Amino acid sequence: MAEPPIIELRGITKTFGEGAAAFQALKGVDLTVERGDFLAVMGPSGSGKSTTMNILGCLDQPSGGVFRFLGHEVQSLSKDQRSLLRRRYLGFVFQGFNLLSRTTAAENVELPLVYRGMGRAERHAAALKALDRVGLLPWANHTPAELSGGQQQRVAIARALVTDPEVLLADEPTGNLDSERSVEIMKFMAELNDQGITVLMVTHEPDMADYAKTVVHFKDGLVERIEQSERLALKQGASA
Amino acid sequence: MFGTSLMLAFREIRRHLMRSFLTTLGIIIGVSAVITMVTLGRGVTADIEEQISSLGSNMFFVFPIQGERGQFRPFDERDVDAVREQIAGVKSVAGQVDQNVTAIYNGQDWKTKVEGVSRAFMDARGIKLDQGRLFTDEEESAGANVCIIGPTVVEEMFGAADSPLGERMRLDNVSCQVIGVFASRGNVGGNGDDDNSVFMPLTNVQRRFTGNDNIGYMAVSYDAGYDNKAMIDALVDLLRERRVLLDGQANDFDIVDTAEINETVSNTVGTMTVMVAAIAAISLVVGGVGIMNIMLVSVTERTREIGIRLAIGALASEVRLQFLTEAVVLCCFGGLVGIVLGFVLSASLSAALGFPFVFDPFINVLSFVISALIGIVFGYFPARRASQLDPIEALRHE
Numbered sequence A: 001m002a003e004p005p006i007i008e009l010r011g012i013t014k015t016f017g018e019g020a021a022a023f024q025a026l027k028g029v030d031l032t033v034e035r036g037d038f039l040a041v042m043g044p045s046g047s048g049k050s051t052t053m054n055i056l057g058c059l060d061q062p063s064g065g066v067f068r069f070l071g072h073e074v075q076s077l078s079k080d081q082r083s084l085l086r087r088r089y090l091g092f093v094f095q096g097f098n099l100l101s102r103t104t105a106a107e108n109v110e111l112p113l114v115y116r117g118m119g120r121a122e123r124h125a126a127a128l129k130a131l132d133r134v135g136l137l138p139w140a141n142h143t144p145a146e147l148s149g150g151q152q153q154r155v156a157i158a159r160a161l162v163t164d165p166e167v168l169l170a171d172e173p174t175g176n177l178d179s180e181r182s183v184e185i186m187k188f189m190a191e192l193n194d195q196g197i198t199v200l201m202v203t204h205e206p207d208m209a210d211y212a213k214t215v216v217h218f219k220d221g222l223v224e225r226i227e228q229s230e231r232l233a234l235k236q237g238a239s240a
Numbered sequence B: 001m002f003g004t005s006l007m008l009a010f011r012e013i014r015r016h017l018m019r020s021f022l023t024t025l026g027i028i029i030g031v032s033a034v035i036t037m038v039t040l041g042r043g044v045t046a047d048i049e050e051q052i053s054s055l056g057s058n059m060f061f062v063f064p065i066q067g068e069r070g071q072f073r074p075f076d077e078r079d080v081d082a083v084r085e086q087i088a089g090v091k092s093v094a095g096q097v098d099q100n101v102t103a104i105y106n107g108q109d110w111k112t113k114v115e116g117v118s119r120a121f122m123d124a125r126g127i128k129l130d131q132g133r134l135f136t137d138e139e140e141s142a143g144a145n146v147c148i149i150g151p152t153v154v155e156e157m158f159g160a161a162d163s164p165l166g167e168r169m170r171l172d173n174v175s176c177q178v179i180g181v182f183a184s185r186g187n188v189g190g191n192g193d194d195d196n197s198v199f200m201p202l203t204n205v206q207r208r209f210t211g212n213d214n215i216g217y218m219a220v221s222y223d224a225g226y227d228n229k230a231m232i233d234a235l236v237d238l239l240r241e242r243r244v245l246l247d248g249q250a251n252d253f254d255i256v257d258t259a260e261i262n263e264t265v266s267n268t269v270g271t272m273t274v275m276v277a278a279i280a281a282i283s284l285v286v287g288g289v290g291i292m293n294i295m296l297v298s299v300t301e302r303t304r305e306i307g308i309r310l311a312i313g314a315l316a317s318e319v320r321l322q323f324l325t326e327a328v329v330l331c332c333f334g335g336l337v338g339i340v341l342g343f344v345l346s347a348s349l350s351a352a353l354g355f356p357f358v359f360d361p362f363i364n365v366l367s368f369v370i371s372a373l374i375g376i377v378f379g380y381f382p383a384r385r386a387s388q389l390d391p392i393e394a395l396r397h398e
């Protein structure tokens, strides 16, 4: 039997509010993500990209439809089970970095390991290793306020990858960065993808989407079309 | 997980040291007030108990009081004999009579009182000797001119230098030889200094000072095993009969039971201690509300942090534990400071007011446990609020 897709969305709907004020942000999203894919999610503002990412990240529940993660139906999981799923399988990178202020880079990276019950020394070693991977080892004892935006986002990436997640979810990770820093971040994402992590990333910028393998276009709460990225097309064209 | 929560709590408290201190001020004040009040109460009780025990334990004092028609009939030696012979359970009965006198020694005079007593009386009242000896049987029956003087008299008339033993002093016109000094018996309260007194054999005082064989009061000591209520009833019956009181006439004497005084005073002090401590405990509750208030502020301030923790997979229960631990640690910290402050306050107040300092481990442990409980009770609501935040909204906060 073939391995189930890592993520499967079938007819996902999401309605915010009730009655007259109700607003349907997602109108039946179908999406299948295979293990090892690098998805760029694009689309106009308000088209439901973040809402979809929140559902994929098990941070929010859909109003209708089926969401399977590794073959399991997420809707039937309890709140705690969804927390454990995030802890075990998912890594998050946010547009606003979302690091704990007044807490060093190393401690920020250690945070997910705390909830895995890892011992202090082991945790610290793992955090330093992750920081090294994003090239921030010398900055381990600096607080976010002492780091540039690009460095902060790299700390956030280190935090996401320290647990060896199956899936990395990134909602506009380069939205607050200049293009040079953005390219740096995208290179990391691509590298992580090469190492086997499935990456889902929301972005406005076609340049950034080029680092992905698959590009998903959203419009008005629906998936409009799915296509191979130009990079992949070029690469495949070259090898053909 | 708990260890981590503890570490986070300490870090958070260190981060806001001033705020944490001010937050726990209510707990600190509450705990130290409760401990001070209870400790002082214990000290007062111990002080009073000691004074009462200086009266002697398991004994009655029998006083004549004014009768219905205003007459005042003193007791005499025959009443003492009757009580000794006719009341079951009586160990000893001793009469006492006293009179104010001027003592003269070496050209100086000093106002004191002479007390006519016996060895039995000193034994019943638990009066010990500091120096010298007691009266002999012969001295008691003959009414010899010998005296046992109190510490105040020694101090005022003889000074610290020489021993007064063997010296002769004069009481009004009566000369007597000092054969002993009794140990300070503390102050039972009320009328003057109990150590400013000169004991002489009862018959001597009756003959040379008061001029009759009346006695001021009887000290009746009884065996601990006897039912003191039944003895009092028998004593009342006997004395009414001897004093020919008719049915319906009120007693012209009063019986005071030291056991009862003891109980009444302890109960009164105990009740007052509980009341004052209860008032002090209210500030503990106020302290708890302060903790709750600041914890709610903290949850709001740290909404984003909570969102991050939830997003990376913290369980609601883990977030709840974190904030609950913080509240409990704050309260325990306040409790500890309060205990130290309470110790210092009660020790120095006891010293200043002259009560013994009675350290009560129970109230200290109890205060600490109650501080921790306050942390749990008042920390629970903010902690639950933190754990129930929606991660998406929490991340969007600010």
Ligand SMILES: Nc1ncnc2c1ncn2[C@@H]1O[C@H](COP(=O)(O)OP(=O)(O)O)[C@@H](O)[C@H]1O
Residues within 6 Å of the ligand: A016, A017, A023, A025, A043, A044, A045, A046, A047, A048, A049, A050, A051, A052
């Ligand atoms: N919590 C919410 N309550 C009400 N409406 C919401 C909420 N979150 C998102 N929306 C609405 O849903 C739509 C999709 O939002 P979102 O998924 O954030 O879009 P984007 O593609 O820009 O990320 C928007 O119109 C937005 O206003």
Ligand SMILES: [Mg+2]
Residues within 6 Å of the ligand: A049, A050, A051
């Ligand atoms: Mg968005």
